[in-house]
Amino acid sequence: MARKSWIQREKKRQKLEQKYHLIRGSSKKKKKISKVSFLSEEEKKIQQKLQSLPRNSAPTRLHRRCFLTGRPRANYRDFGLSGHILREMVQSCLLPGATRSSW
Structure with a gap:
């Protein structure tokens, strides 16, 4: 935060x-x-x-900041979220249309 x-x-x-x-x-x-x-x-x-x-x-x-945490780094423009928050939200299916990559 x-x-x-x-x-x-x-x-x-x-x-x-x-x-x-x-x-x-x-x-x-x-x-x-x-x-x-x-x-x-x-x-x-x-x-x-x-x-x-x-x-x-x-x-x-x-600076572009994360919408939830205010973190100034690793922000995705499409979502307005930082990387780790984005990953958590995708994992818990809170972002429609976004899928987690798996190899």
Whole structure:
């Protein structure tokens, strides 16, 4: 089980990312359009605007966590669960359509 503070920190990052998603996206589009060999004044302003956004609003800072335990590693995107929880649920037939492999 992950620490509660880590889970809350991750939720806070998700809220910030959603809040600044449109601002960050539009600024990046403007920067891409005004691509010139040298830095123009407009591009410098766009870069300053991007840098003024909070660090935790960047999507690269987000981690995918297990829905039940909050574990940050070995997560399966399809189920939103970590590996060992997924295995336990498949064994006890709680996930329809998922079968346990056996050789």
